Structures are given as structure tokens and as C-alpha cells.
Amino acid sequence: MESPSKGYLDVGHLELGGTIQSHSSKFIPSDKAEFNRNMLSRNKIISVCLLLLVITLSGCSRINSAQGWSGILVDDDRLILASMDGHIMVLDKNTGKHMWEPDLMRVKEKDEKKRAAYGLPAVSNGILFVGVYSGKIQAVEVDTGRTVETEV
Structure with missing residues (x-):
């Protein structure tokens, strides 16, 4: 066989x-x-x-996307946040209460699409710097939220 x-x-x-x-x-x-x-x-x-x-x-598409935050900076007793829709907020690290009046500061940019904050905010000499989509840097007093006119 x-x-x-x-x-x-x-x-x-x-x-x-x-x-x-x-x-x-x-x-x-x-x-x-x-x-x-x-x-x-x-x-x-x-x-x-x-x-x-x-x-x-x-999740990267802009259709029905939720508000996002570019990052959180901890500076002394403050939490500093900058949103993807152009808001800047400073909170007390211990209580969570807003430290500015009004609570949010809007990035100064005419075109709403260019207001988005990118990267981590930075603080130097009491000035908060936030990079925005338009390629500009927004500068505000970290204690008050008042806009600072500056040349970068």
C-alpha cells in the first residue's frame, strides 16, 4: 500500500x-x-x-467637538488654563475659585477660529503669555487678567 x-x-x-x-x-x-x-x-x-x-x-474633527484645554499651568497658588475656544481662566489652586473678574478672559483676536490657545501658558514677571492659533502671543497680567500690550 x-x-x-x-x-x-x-x-x-x-x-x-x-x-x-x-x-x-x-x-x-x-x-x-x-x-x-x-x-x-x-x-x-x-x-x-x-x-x-x-x-x-x-476625535480630531471639529464636528460637534467639545471645548478642550491646551494645558494647565500651576503657578504659586494658581491654576492657569487656556481653552481651545480662546478663553483664559485663573483659579485658586486650593479652593478652585475664579481669581479674575469676569471669570474668563477672551483672547483678543477678531477671527473666532484663530482664538484657540495652543501649548502651555507661561508666566514671567507677573505676565501670563498664551500662544494662540493665529501665531500671536496674548499677554495678560496674571493677577488681574488685564491685557498687556507688548511687542514680541
Whole structure:
């Protein structure tokens, strides 16, 4: 009797009229099966990563986007925040109360789309500096929120 071809498993014999019939069935060698399982796992991982990428990038769209903050600066007893819609806020670090009147200061920029604050605010010599989308830097007194005219 001939041995089955490579990749086939001899699964039984049947004798009919004095002749031996051999039946073979295709099987996957264990190393190939392991390879297929690894590929399936790899494909699942890639699919999950792509899904996360799409979700992350969709969060960057401006459709129905929530207000965001560019970052928080802790300066002495103050928390300083600048929002993506152009608001600057200073809170007391211990109580959370607003330190300015009015509570928020709006970045001085005519075009509303260019008011967004980017990067962390910075404080030097009592002046708060906030970089905005238009490429300008907004300067305000950190204690009062009053705009400071300055050349940068």
C-alpha cells in the first residue's frame, strides 16, 4: 500500500472484493496550524489598532467637538488654563475659585477660529503669555487678567 501524499492523513482502509481501498483526508501539519493561529491573532491585533486609530482621528474633527484645554499651568497658588475656544481662566489652586473678574478672559483676536490657545501658558514677571492659533502671543497680567500690550 502506498503511503499518503505529504499533507494527507491516512484515515482508514476498506476491503472490497479482495482489494484494499485507502481513504485519505487532508490535514494541516501542526506547525502550519500554529502559523495560521498566529496570523489570525496578528490580524486581530492589526484590526483593533486600526479601529483605535480611526476613533482617535475622528476625535480630531471639529464636528460637534467639545471645548478642550491646551494645558494647565500651576503657578504659586494658581491654576492657569487656556481653552481651545480662546478663553483664559485663573483659579485658586486650593479652593478652585475664579481669581479674575469676569471669570474668563477672551483672547483678543477678531477671527473666532484663530482664538484657540495652543501649548502651555507661561508666566514671567507677573505676565501670563498664551500662544494662540493665529501665531500671536496674548499677554495678560496674571493677577488681574488685564491685557498687556507688548511687542514680541
